[in-house]
Amino acid sequence: AQSVAQPEDQVNVAEGNPLTVKCTYSVSGNPYLFWYVQYPNRGLQFLLKYITGDNLVKGSYGFEAEFNKSQTSFHLKKPSALVSDSALYFCAVRDIDDKIIFGKGTRLHILP
Amino acid sequence: DAGVIQSPRHEVTEMGQEVTLRCKPISGHDYLFWYRQTMMRGLELLIYFNNNVPIDDSGMPEDRFSAKMPNASFSTLKIQPSEPRDSAVYFCASSLGSGSLAGGETQYFGPGTRLLVL
Numbered sequence: 001a002q003s004v005a006q007p008e009d010q011v012n013v014a015e016g017n018p019l020t021v022k023c024t025y026s027v028s029g030n031p032y033l034f035w036y037v038q039y040p041n042r043g044l045q046f047l048l049k050y051i052t053g054d055n056l057v058k059g060s061y062g063f064e065a066e067f068n069k070s071q072t073s074f075h076l077k078k079p080s081a082l083v084s085d086s087a088l089y090f091c092a093v094r095d096i097d098d099k100i101i102f103g104k105g106t107r108l109h110i111l112p
Numbered sequence: 113d114a115g116v117i118q119s120p121r122h123e124v125t126e127m128g129q130e131v132t133l134r135c136k137p138i139s140g141h142d143y144l145f146w147y148r149q150t151m152m153r154g155l156e157l158l159i160y161f162n163n164n165v166p167i168d169d170s171g172m173p174e175d176r177f178s179a180k181m182p183n184a185s186f187s188t189l190k191i192q193p194s195e196p197r198d199s200a201v202y203f204c205a206s207s208l209g210s211g212s213l214a215g216g217e218t219q220y221f222g223p224g225t226r227l228l229v230l
Contacts, residue, residue: 032217043116043203043221044155051217090155094217099145099168104154 002027002095004074006103013081014111021076021106023091032094033074035065036102039087047089050074061085081110116222118204124228130192133225136185137206145219146179146189147203155203161187162209194229201226 003026013019025031032051036044048059055067065076076089091103117136125131137144145160159169164181172179176195181187191198205219 034218036219041224043205043223044219045221046218049218099157099160100217100219102155102157 002031002093002101004033004091004093004101004103006089006091006106008106009104010107010109012109012111015083016080019078019081019085019108019110021089021091021108023074023076023103024072025074025091025093026072027093031067031074033065033067034092034094034100035059035063035074035076036090036092037061037087038090038105044090047076083110083112086110116204116206116220118202118222118225120225121223122226122228124230125194126230127195128193129229130190131194131198131227131229133189133202133204133227135187135189135204135222137187137204138220139185141206141208141220142184143207143209143219144181144187145205145207146187147205148200149203149224150200158189191227194227196229199227199229 005024007022034049035047037047038044047063048057050057050067058064063078065074067074086109088105088107090105092100095101119134142163146158148156158171159179160167161181177191179189201224203221203224205221207219
């Protein structure tokens with residue numbers, strides 16, 4: 001079965017510094033990978049996805065993610081963090097029949 | 113489009129009562145998903161529908177939970193009888209299928225229903 005792992009429960013970054021939120025995956029076949037963000041008291045919002053093509057995927061709010069097949073990783077990155085980026089981030093992979101499997105989430109704290 | 117609409121946004125009920133959560137997906141989307149989110153268990157997929165037909169309900173915790181989708185624009189998740197351990201935020205999401213050239217697979221989430229069972 002497809003799965004994703006987010007090894008960090010929480011990541012703290014100073015405002016203005018680059019940030020990385022880690023995700024590794026396990027799939028059979030070609031991976032369809034996603035990042036979603038959840039702000040307090042809101043539903044999840046789509047950030048970006050990788051299906052095929054360029055390994056560097058750009059998404060909303062200045063985020064990007066790098067697909068690395070050899071390391072089976074899909075880390076989320078941003079060059080300069082904002083306090084408003086503080087939220088819960090979910091990595092996800094498409095399973096069979098269009099079902100999406102979500103990771104347990106990583107809480108990102110941007111410190112002013 | 114208004115996005116995925118869920119009602120009520122908040123529900124407080126007493127143990128043993130019936131609870132019905134409602135969802136209106138984005139028009140034209142053919143997949144609908146129900147999730148539950150708690151601090152302890154994270155985000156769990158309960159059930160999902162394709163073209164109003166339940167495809168996988170293996171995430172439904174027990175027989176007290178049931179979900180229906182009578183038409184393409186409406187779905188309900190019912191808990192009867194409710195228990196305190198059902199307290200959670202319940203999300204509905206919709207998407208186009210992966211075969212859609214309009215950008216399938218991306219799920220669009222509603223704002224959630226925060227349920228508290230006393």
